[in-house]
Amino acid sequence: MVQLDFITSLVQDMKGPFFHTFSLGAIELGNGFGINTNILETNIINLSVVITVVIYAVGGALQELLENRKKVIFDSFNKAEEQFAKAQEALAEAQQAFNEAESKVQEIKTQGTTKIQQLKVALVEQTAQDADRLETSKETTLRLEQDRIKNALRRNLVVKAMTGASTKLEKALQDQGKQARVLETVIPTLSTAISDS
Structure with missing residues (x-):
């Protein structure tokens, strides 16, 4: 020491x-x-008694606490599984709705493309028909205008011819008797010529 x-x-x-x-x-x-092997000095007996009392007294409460904790953990796990299942269902529904929407969009695109093609064809056909109508109308208008001009020229020619013939007849015929005979033969001929034009 x-x-x-x-x-x-x-x-x-x-x-x-x-x-x-x-x-x-x-x-x-x-x-x-x-190592001190003296049991009385090391308090092993006291410790074992205290541990036994603690296990006996606290063991039930500790076991109950552990059971409650285990139950809470299992409940939380079950709730998490239920929420996961619900989330999976919601995801599947959302995926299905997305697929349906995508299909609808594709259908609308296809219909839109088809409708555009149909409208394009209809517009081309309508334009062709309008062009044909305009061409026909133009030809008809030209023909009518030509006919009108021809008729006006014929009338002018007839009027000039009659005026000229009338003047020549007046000069050539001094005599009224001669004039009457000539007029009787010329007027029907002129009337026929006017009505033919």
Whole structure:
């Protein structure tokens, strides 16, 4: 045993009320590390009694607490599984709705393309028909205008011819008798010519 008197002297050298009333005395140190096999000194019996009492008294409560915790964990797990299943259903429904919407969009695109093609064909046909009608109308208008001009020219020619013939007849025929005979033969001829034009 080694005595540590220097600690005592150190403590005595310190000033203060605590250090004057307290004295360490001699401290003995062991010879090294070892296992104490004395059951009474190590309190193994006391510890085993305390542990047994704690396990007996607290064990039921601890087991109940663990069971409650286990139940809470299982309930949480079941709720999570239910929510996951609901989320999977919602995802499947959303996917189906998306697929239906995509199909509808594709159908609308196809219908739109078909409708555009039909409208394009109808517009081309309508334009061709309008062009034909305009061409026919133009030809008819030209023909009518030509006929009108021809008729006007014929009338003018007839009027000029009659005026010229009438003037020539008046000069050539001084005699009224001659004039009457000539007029009787010329007027029916002129009337026929006018009605033919």
